[in-house]
Amino acid sequence: MQQIHLGAIDYTILLVYFGFVLGIGWVLRRHMKSSEDFFLSGRSIPAWIAGLAFISANLGAQEVIGMAASGAKYGMMTSHFYWVGAIPAMVFVGIFMMPFYYGSRARSVPEYLKLRFDEKTRGFNAITFAVMTVFSSGISMYALAKLLELVLGWSFHTSVVLSALIVLAYIFLGGLTSAIYNEVLQFFLIVLGFLPLVLLGLRDVGGWDGLTAKLETVATNAGFAAGAWSESWSHMESASANPMGVEWFGMIMGLGFVLSFGYWCTDFLVVQRAMAADSMTAARRTPLLAAIPKMLFPALVILPGMIAIALHATRAGGLLPLGADGTPNYNLAVPVMLAHYLPSGLLGLGLTALMASFMSGMAGNVTAFNTVWTYDIYQSYVKPGQSDAHYLRMGHAATVFGILASVAAAYATTKFNNIMDMLQLVFAFVNAPLFATFLLGMFWRRATGHGAFFGLLIGTLAAAAHHGLVLSHGAVPGIKGGFLGTVLHTYPSEMAQNFWTAIYAWTACFVATIVISLVTARNKSDDELKGLVYALTPRQPDHELHWYKRPATLGVIVLGLTLVLNILFW
Amino acid sequence: MKLDLRLPIGLMFAIFGALLTVYGIVSDAAIYERSLGINVNLLWGLVLLAFGLVMLGFALRAGRAARQG
Numbered sequence: 247m248q249q250i251h252l253g254a255i256d257y258t259i260l261l262v263y264f265g266f267v268l269g270i271g272w273v274l275r276r277h278m279k280s281s282e283d284f285f286l287s288g289r290s291i292p293a294w295i296a297g298l299a300f301i302s303a304n305l306g307a308q309e310v311i312g313m314a315a316s317g318a319k320y321g322m323m324t325s326h327f328y329w330v331g332a333i334p335a336m337v338f339v340g341i342f343m344m345p346f347y348y349g350s351r352a353r354s355v356p357e358y359l360k361l362r363f364d365e366k367t368r369g370f371n372a373i374t375f376a377v378m379t380v381f382s383s384g385i386s387m388y389a390l391a392k393l394l395e396l397v398l399g400w401s402f403h404t405s406v407v408l409s410a411l412i413v414l415a416y417i418f419l420g421g422l423t424s425a426i427y428n429e430v431l432q433f434f435l436i437v438l439g440f441l442p443l444v445l446l447g448l449r450d451v452g453g454w455d456g457l458t459a460k461l462e463t464v465a466t467n468a469g470f471a472a473g474a475w476s477e478s479w480s481h482m483e484s485a486s487a488n489p490m491g492v493e494w495f496g497m498i499m500g501l502g503f504v505l506s507f508g509y510w511c512t513d514f515l516v517v518q519r520a521m522a523a524d525s526m527t528a529a530r531r532t533p534l535l536a537a538i539p540k541m542l543f544p545a546l547v548i549l550p551g552m553i554a555i556a557l558h559a560t561r562a563g564g565l566l567p568l569g570a571d572g573t574p575n576y577n578l579a580v581p582v583m584l585a586h587y588l589p590s591g592l593l594g595l596g597l598t599a600l601m602a603s604f605m606s607g608m609a610g611n612v613t614a615f616n617t618v619w620t621y622d623i624y625q626s627y628v629k630p631g632q633s634d635a636h637y638l639r640m641g642h643a644a645t646v647f648g649i650l651a652s653v654a655a656a657y658a659t660t661k662f663n664n665i666m667d668m669l670q671l672v673f674a675f676v677n678a679p680l681f682a683t684f685l686l687g688m689f690w691r692r693a694t695g696h697g698a699f700f701g702l703l704i705g706t707l708a709a710a711a712h713h714g715l716v717l718s719h720g721a722v723p724g725i726k727g728g729f730l731g732t733v734l735h736t737y738p739s740e741m742a743q744n745f746w747t748a749i750y751a752w753t754a755c756f757v758a759t760i761v762i763s764l765v766t767a768r769n770k771s772d773d774e775l776k777g778l779v780y781a782l783t784p785r786q787p788d789h790e791l792h793w794y795k796r797p798a799t800l801g802v803i804v805l806g807l808t809l810v811l812n813i814l815f816w
Numbered sequence: 817m818k819l820d821l822r823l824p825i826g827l828m829f830a831i832f833g834a835l836l837t838v839y840g841i842v843s844d845a846a847i848y849e850r851s852l853g854i855n856v857n858l859l860w861g862l863v864l865l866a867f868g869l870v871m872l873g874f875a876l877r878a879g880r881a882a883r884q885g
Contacts, residue, residue: 255839259832266828273819295821427821434825438867442860446851589847591839591857595832 249399250585256594263598264412266431267605271416271424281637284421285617286353286522291423293528295430297535300519301543302429305436306386306607310547310600311393314583315576317551318558318566320490320741321461321475322815324551325544326497329478331506333537333808337801339511339520340533344797345786346688347517348529349777354521355514356622362687362778364695364769365626370702372622374676375514376615380648383611384655390604391656397581398597406656409601413609414649417616418642422522425613429519432602437539439599440546446587447553460556465489467559475552479816491719491739500745504752508681515614527791534800541808554579608652616644675713678748679705679755686759691772691779697763705755712750718743820878826871833865 278284291299316324352358356375360368391405416424451457461475468474474481474488481488482497492500510516510533520532558565558574566574566582584596620640625632683702686693714730718740723729727743737743776782786797793799840858848855 255835258835262828262831262835266824270819270824427819427824430821431825431828434829438829438864442856446854446856450852587851589843589851589857591836591843592851592860595836595860 250397250581250593250597252398252594252597253590255591256597259591259594260598260601263435263602267412267416267428270427270431271419274420274424274427277423278419278421278638281620281634281641282353283423284638284641285613285620286518287421287423287426289522290524291426291519291522291528293523293531293535295426296519296523296528296532298433298539299426299429300516300532300536301540302433302436302606303425303519303610304516304607305433305603306382306610309543309607310436310440310603311389311577311580313544313547314551314554314579317548318555318574318576318579319551320488321465321552321555322478322548323482323488323490324548325478325811325815326501327506328541328544329808329812330498330502332510333541333804334502335506335510336533336537336540337804338507339517340530340537341797341801342780343511343684343688344520344530344533345526345783346778346780347521348523348526349783352521353621354618355512355517356618358778359683359687359698360622360626362770362775363683363693363698367683367695367699367702368622369627370699371680372618372626374706376618376623378676379515379611379615379618380651381655383608383615383648383652385659386604386607386611387652388656388659390601393581393600396578397585406653409605409608410649410653413605413612414645417609417612417645421641422518422613422617425609426519426522428609429606432606433539435595435602436599437546439595439602440550442592443583443587443596444546444549444553447550447583450587451553451556457553457556460560461552464555464559475555477816478812485738485742490741491737492742492745496742496745496749500742500749504678504681504748505745508677508748508752512677512680512684514618515610518614518617526786527795527797530786530797531795531800534797534804537804538807541804541811550583551576551579554583612645612648612652615648616641619644619648675706675709675747675751678709678751682752682756683759686756686763687779689780690763691775691781692763692768693759694763694766695769696766697759697761700762701755701759704758705751708754709747709751712747713743716743716746820875822871822875822878826868826873826875828868829864830868830872833861833863833868836861837865 280288282288313324313327316327347355347358350358350361352361356368356372359371387406387409390409391402394400394405395402416428420427448454448457451460458476462472465472465474468489470487470489471481479494482492482494485491485493485496520529523529523532554565555574564574565586566576567578569575580600584593584600588596620637624640624644625637629636679702682705683698687698711730713727715728715732716735716737717723717728717733718726718737721727721740723733726740737746772782836857838861840855840861843857845855
């Protein structure tokens, strides 16, 4: 694509933003007195701030670039990531899981596993999670640098160093509070920076009706029914009828149930934001309040991709640059749209928003990493029994180390065309079985430490084994599957392959945990499990709250609205 | 709370809004060809300015109330 030239006004906006980001860290530095301040914001964050940070931490590279790419590649079906995946899972976290997370006073997700099960389960989770966060933040950094190189002509190394230093500075100074405050700032910046792009794009294609008409060309050109790019559910009766290549069962179970619940319920990166809330009710409301803007995000992140592909297909000369194999480069949908519609001025704001999204994703990973490293690995296995000041110093050191490791990961990342698919793959191996462990841990007191640990292990192995024995259509054996020699099944798409890997992993972990628990002795008595298992935890007294503040009421409202959205775009 | 978050949010968007509004007034109309002929800098600048000022207003009112109480 043609490079964008930024004017003085664009650089001014970018610099003002960097100034605010660092300024927030600077102002907060005086409040970082204990490790709990640094890692958990001293549990003092109001629900609305925690809620916005909750979605913003997840709003990294994979969301803004990946969702637009999927919007272009798969059309309206991408909305399933929100209206089937994220939202129901967020409601479930708020209503059912937060009472355990917040109530047990665990400082991290792995620590909950230690309280509920045993040391080895915690260790397994802590180590895999630490590796995964470093990897994710490396991908964020890589994607940002690659993009800026392509779009602005900035050197890859400069972008990596610059973004790493800024994120390092504000987390080092202000810990989780600084990360959360900046995530809220980034939230508003992303919404207000991308909205003009969406509005201009929609106006250009003639509103939703005009877009639907143009997307019919896209769909018929690709050999699908006319509505395949603009309808979310109508073409899901079989995998061959839609561009995503998944049928409804694989989508609902794989994406909706296993992957989304696995991510939102057990990923410490997001859960940490709710744990920092100032009270139990605030912690429970955090994901529920977050769900409300979240359900509107498809308009902000998927729609630009859909508009881009519609213009690409209906305008002479196309819009998106083509890759070596002749297919459009979907990952460039957002930057191409920015360059296409925004004049100097708003362009600076749009690019700043894009950088903000990358940095919030990175910061989310780094804060989760330094906490898990310090509490669950260092304090548990390396040097227990030190003073709090010692662990606070370790937190600072872990922040530096986490960023350095991310930089290393950024340089190691290259393989996949669509970042989303790669993240899904990593989540499928590690996260998918984890949700089975939590579900059994929270609702079945008989689940034992051995059951949980070996169940997790078997689930992760099942994921790897399944991935190693299957391929997606047109892929070559290797990192994309089939590496175990024989290919037993070929899925119509990579997405379908990932969803089914998750389903197998979850099922294997679920069954294995039950079987092993039944043949091993319980390692925690009912007394020890108080506050950790549903049946042994006193219900939250909600009736004193105003009706609109009750988590259950909020949850029902959120689910109702999501249902309406699904039906509107059916 | 340690720092009223509405303060930096309000301040930042008020600055962005002011910058874009002024730029929208002084910039050459030709650059708006790509934005469908609309002076989006001016329009969106005013939106951001309004948003920033509302946030600042909330923050200042809360700050005053905290000092009095």
